[in-house]
Amino acid sequence: MSRSARLLAALLACFALIASTAGTSTAATSTAGTSTAGTSTAATSTAGTAPAGHGPRNASERTPAAAAYTVDLTGGASGDDWSGHERVSFDNVSTEPLHEVVLRLWGNAHGGCSAPAVSVTRLVGGAEDGLSVGCTALRIALPTPLGPGGRHTIGFDVTMRAPERTDSADRFGRHGAYSYFGNALPVLAVRDTTGWHLDPFTDTGESFYALAADFTVVLDHPAALGVPATGRSSDTPGATGRTVTTATARQVRDFAWAAGPFDTVSGVSAGGVTINVHRTAGVGAADAQAMLATAGSALDAHSRAFGAYPYPELDAVLDDDLWFSGMEYPGFVLDRVKATALVHEVAHQWWYGIVGDDQYHQPWLDESFAEYATDLALGRDGAGCWSTVAWVSPRERITNGMAYWDDHPERYETVVYDYGACALHELRRLIGTDTMTRLLHGYAREHWYGVSSTPAFKAAAQGATAEDLTPFWAAHRIDG
């Protein structure tokens, strides 16, 4: 995400509405990686009785994985409400049985349980076992425990209505003739060694942590509306006055779309990726053309730095009424006609998208890296940047999570974006530009469609240089 300081005041109003009901635990981390036959058996016997929000103690894998989402949705006349069916198949790649899965209904974050914007009904393949975290998490008990290596499918009807946003356009919401469905489609939560990740929504940044999955989403909509979306889209005629858009995406962490009377221009990047830029009525045609060029050059620059963009298409929606500068989704970005923000959101295709991370607990792994990538693409070397760093407390760390930043929102962008990117520039200066280039390219390859972590990055960096990086991490407040 990218935003501007002038919008912080508007943001602060939202914080009080967000319940801190994170259901995760870090107590199990000491046993990570020690999953012997004996401990595994012990964990199996307790997995079914673990308290809510706590998973098995010894599972070393993130699960459920290899998910395939098949979704059929029909949109209403104005594109702000959708209903249909969603089916999700998934593997249990853990060494422990899977007794339940959890769907995240992030669209309910603002309305909460009193005015849910997303609802799931007629569930098959499991039984509803309770909404939690402000109705953004739906537990689904599986009919029988899914053993290691097993695959299972659940299905349900789903309805989504984009809430009306009167002041500005949001990631999920309707503003004027345009509706955005970011984090609206129910997706699986992740269980790992710390249990289920059921963190609360945040408007300061992102809470979204998901594993790479495949999506096939059919959007049946009024022909007068465009539906830019994650993945590669193709249109066929529907019923009278309607169009059926089928979007397919492989190895992505989420699926987002928009609906409205967009004007669209398209091009192909030097690397062969189709880029579609969709503008709202408030954005000029010349701006859309300029942003098309920006998106293409950014995509090519990031591809050179971190490995070729692996998808056939990228959609960028330009809306001058967004309350933030930009927001990233796989193959789909929102941008308030800000070129630097667009380069940043395109960088997120690698840092968050291709190389995933736990955005709630380790936001620097996507924001600092995307900001550093933006600097590289724009030819900025961060010279002297560390001389401007001024910590405001000993607790302030680049690697702090969103729970901390929700308490200190005025410092989030400064520390995680500015100091974080600067720290990576400083690391480059310390180990050498060629080594840094090889490090990031290799690290992206090692975690392609996987999940980055601070310890993994620090280990990779240390492995790339003879320099002892311990003092560097300490001085730059990169913990973990």
Ligand SMILES: [Zn+2]
């Ligand atoms: Zn960002």
